[in-house]
Amino acid sequence: MTDPRIIDGKAFAEKLRASLTQIVTGLKQDHGLVPGLAVVLVGEDPASQIYVRNKAKQTAACGMRSFEHRLPADASQTALLSLVAQLNEDPAVHGILVQLPLPAGIDEHAVIDAINPAKDVDGFHVVNTGRLATGAPALTPCTPLGCLMMLQDRLGDLSGMEAVIVGRSNIVGKPMVALLLSANCTVTIAHSRSRDLPAICRRADILVAAVGRPEMIRGDWIRPGATVIDVGINRVPSETEGKTRLVGDVAFAEAVAVAGAITPVPGGVGPMTIAVLLRNTVVAACRQHGLPEPAI
Numbered sequence: 001m002t003d004p005r006i007i008d009g010k011a012f013a014e015k016l017r018a019s020l021t022q023i024v025t026g027l028k029q030d031h032g033l034v035p036g037l038a039v040v041l042v043g044e045d046p047a048s049q050i051y052v053r054n055k056a057k058q059t060a061a062c063g064m065r066s067f068e069h070r071l072p073a074d075a076s077q078t079a080l081l082s083l084v085a086q087l088n089e090d091p092a093v094h095g096i097l098v099q100l101p102l103p104a105g106i107d108e109h110a111v112i113d114a115i116n117p118a119k120d121v122d123g124f125h126v127v128n129t130g131r132l133a134t135g136a137p138a139l140t141p142c143t144p145l146g147c148l149m150m151l152q153d154r155l156g157d158l159s160g161m162e163a164v165i166v167g168r169s170n171i172v173g174k175p176m177v178a179l180l181l182s183a184n185c186t187v188t189i190a191h192s193r194s195r196d197l198p199a200i201c202r203r204a205d206i207l208v209a210a211v212g213r214p215e216m217i218r219g220d221w222i223r224p225g226a227t228v229i230d231v232g233i234n235r236v237p238s239e240t241e242g243k244t245r246l247v248g249d250v251a252f253a254e255a256v257a258v259a260g261a262i263t264p265v266p267g268g269v270g271p272m273t274i275a276v277l278l279r280n281t282v283v284a285a286c287r288q289h290g291l292p293e294p295a296i
């Protein structure tokens with residue numbers, strides 16, 4: 001039997017993709033609309049190649065159109081900006097994702113700035129970050145939105161809860177603050193320079209770990225019964241010679257003994273991220289066609 005404290009991100013993502021598949025079928029039948037997602041990969045980073053392949057596979061499996069664009073590692077910023085401009089104009093493309101990190105020499109901010117905010121399914125454009133921060137309709141970064149969905153599914157109304165986020169990245173930490181604030185949590189954002197990080201973490205009803213440091217958050221940093229969301233995906237050497245394994249930012253074996261609920265690594269937040277990307281593409285397509293947004 002599975003441990004009821006473990007939040008099964010894989011099952012949650014499957015459920016979300018099943019709803020999306022139904023919605024996409026309806027959009028096709030009723031409006032002749034097939035949402036399309038373009039993913040751009042520059043270079044040959046092995047982890048990025050796996051992500052991009054999975055994104056393409058899952059997009060198609062939900063009945064949407066997937067467009068994959070690959071540029072060589074030595075592609076110029078001009079070439080990438082010209083591809084983004086072409087995708088901005090393409091009516092079959094409702095969502096654009098440029099896989100990060102980009103090779104040295106390409107300015108990430110310039111590339112994100114060039115994406116039409118209405119097609120920015122990563123939610124990284126300043127227009128979307130500004131809208132999210134001010135409570136206006138935005139496209140919201142996939143990983144933190146997936147975390148919020150899992151928290152609300154597990155805990156219901158989050159009003160009044162103490163949330164502590166460890167990590168202040170633009171992709172996870174900062175948008176997570178806006179999302180948890182909008183869900184009426186009391187939010188603390190901590191980071192590597194915070195004084196007495198264990199004491200800050202112990203205050204949390206909801207602890208979101210997004211620091212990128214393997215197993216940094218120990219069991220005795222966790223308040224008994226707290227809900228722990230581990231966003232970390234860190235590859236470390238395994239016991240078997242020459243092999244590696246994935247671990248989160250939380251020392252799972254210690255944490256699971258204390259937490260009320262916890263996302264495992266792998267199988268927690270990771271699977272949700274792509275499912276939310278597909279959700280954002282459907283939302284973007286509906287908005288671009290003036291259709292009501294699906295309630296997901």
Ligand code: GUN
Pocket residue numbers: 097098099100101122142143171
């Ligand atoms: N690289 C790692 N995570 C992400 C993400 O969520 N979006 C993009 N564009 N690149 C990534």
